[in-house]
Amino acid sequence: LMFRGSARAVAEAALTGGEPALAAFRLEVGRPVRPMLATSAPDVGAALEHLAGPAALEWKLDGIRVQVHRDGADVGVFTRSLDDITARVPEVVEAALALPVRSAVLDGEAIVLGPDGRPRPFQETAARTAARRDPERLRAEVPLSPHFFDLLHRDGEDLVDRPGRERWAALAEAVPAGLRVARTETGDREEALAFFRATLARGHEGVLVKDPAAGYRAGRRGAGWIKVKPRHTLDLVVLAAEWGSGRRQGFLSNLHLGARAGGEPGLGPWVMLGKTFKGLTDETLARQTEALLAREVERDAWTVRVRPELVVEIAFDGVQRSPRYPAGLALRFARVVRYRPDKNAAEADTVATVREIAVAEGTAAADEAARGDTGPGQPV
CATH class of the missing domain: 2.40.50.140 (Nucleic acid-binding proteins)
Incomplete structure (x- = not known):
């Protein structure tokens, strides 16, 4: 599901044409890919030691994973299991259409927040995104907030193999701060712990510690992403x-x-x-x-x-x-x-x-x- 063409076609290209033939297979806007997953660490210090260098720390939101594809005026929203939930999440569709891009593939979370901006229980987000009837009424009663943390494609250019730092810079150009997951970059343990504590104080479930040099490993639990929770x-x-x-x-x-x-x-x-x-x-x-x-x-x-x-x-x-x-x-x-x-x-x-x-x-x-x-x- 990751590339234009079938798995058999990709295999045949590798056997017959080698690397140049494989280069013809690209990310296709509108066709979801399996998301990159994170490994776990018991604490922030262990995560930093594993990456052995400055790392990006992000809020870990307790929402549902969404992959958003935009091609002109067409938008598709997919879950981590590649289910199409576009019709159920009009807020996410509108947010994607408001971005200053012609085409994009974004990775992020959709979450229900309270009036104070703190996350509501996961069950509320899960129930809202699972409901198929009357999405506009549900939107008024239980609004979803999209937050994006990665950009895999923009205006005809695939970014999956680019280092995280380059993808995040492109994300910052395309997506306003209010729609991005909060992030800081540091190699200092105390600064990282302070960010972790502040994230928990806002009601989020933990942080993701990411290697700024790592590419996006679709469908795999990459060593460049590490999740840390307080338990x-x-x-x-x-x-x-x-x-x-x-x-x-x-x-x-x-x-x-x-x-x-x-x-x-x-x-x-x-x-x-x-x-x-x-x-x-x-x-x-x-x-x-x-x-x-x-x-x-x-x-x-x-x-x-x-x-x-x-x-x-x-x-x-x-x-x-x-x-x-x-x-x-x-x-x-x-x-x-x-x-x-x-x-x-x-x-x-x-x-x-x-x-x-x-x-x-x-x-x-x-x-x-x-x-x-x-x-x-x-x-x-």
Whole structure:
């Protein structure tokens, strides 16, 4: 979906014409690409050390990812899963049409803000962008604010391979400050921490630390983008769930949580990191039971195993060594933050990310995690 022409055509060009033939395949305005994703770091200092140089820090907004394509008077708005939501977000369309460009591909977030400019709960943004009826009424009641942080194409020129610093300069020329995500550039740890704290004080969920020299790696979790939040969170996939008891009788409650193996030998494709029933409201219990049963593949008296499709954001207090699980690691005090219908299983975090957190924490699991000495266990 990234380039003009089919995947087969791209492959044939590479085989027959080499690099000059591949150069003919370009980003096509109006055809969405998979967005670049970020890795995680436990704190700002670790992120700066990983990039080993001055970095750009941006607000990490708790909205939905939007990719906006404009070609003259035509505008398309797409989600991170490439769904077309143009008709549901007239504010985003109008913002794109007001820009001083003929054509553009922008990457950013759409978010519901309160009258004080602080972000509203993610569920409000998710519900607004999912609603298909009467977008003008919803716009008046629950207005969306677009904020852009990258520019992939402008007026016939593709920018995806340009360094981030050049793309951001082009973004600043094309997009007014009120529609751009706040950014600062520094290599100083204290300045970076001050920006991080100020971002949290405004109600945002964290920062993205970016390498100004990095290109845009569409569809990949590039090492040049690192997200930092004030608490540990991972995007994991539900592998199975156990029936609840007591007031949760009749509901699937205790979730089996899995990360992507990410190609690690002896693991995969999904690696279980623990279970949790914490953080689930009655409404979430009912909705997740319905969603999980629709994905059932097998069951026993206690557990329903499901297709690994539902992504859930999990907060946890740390990582500990555990020979019970395939990677030798388990999450401590895991709890559900929310389900992420805007993400698919291919975007879930990997075991490598969990190992990095363990090493950064200096936990008892750190040495084993760093060298992959996982102890006994079987792949999920």
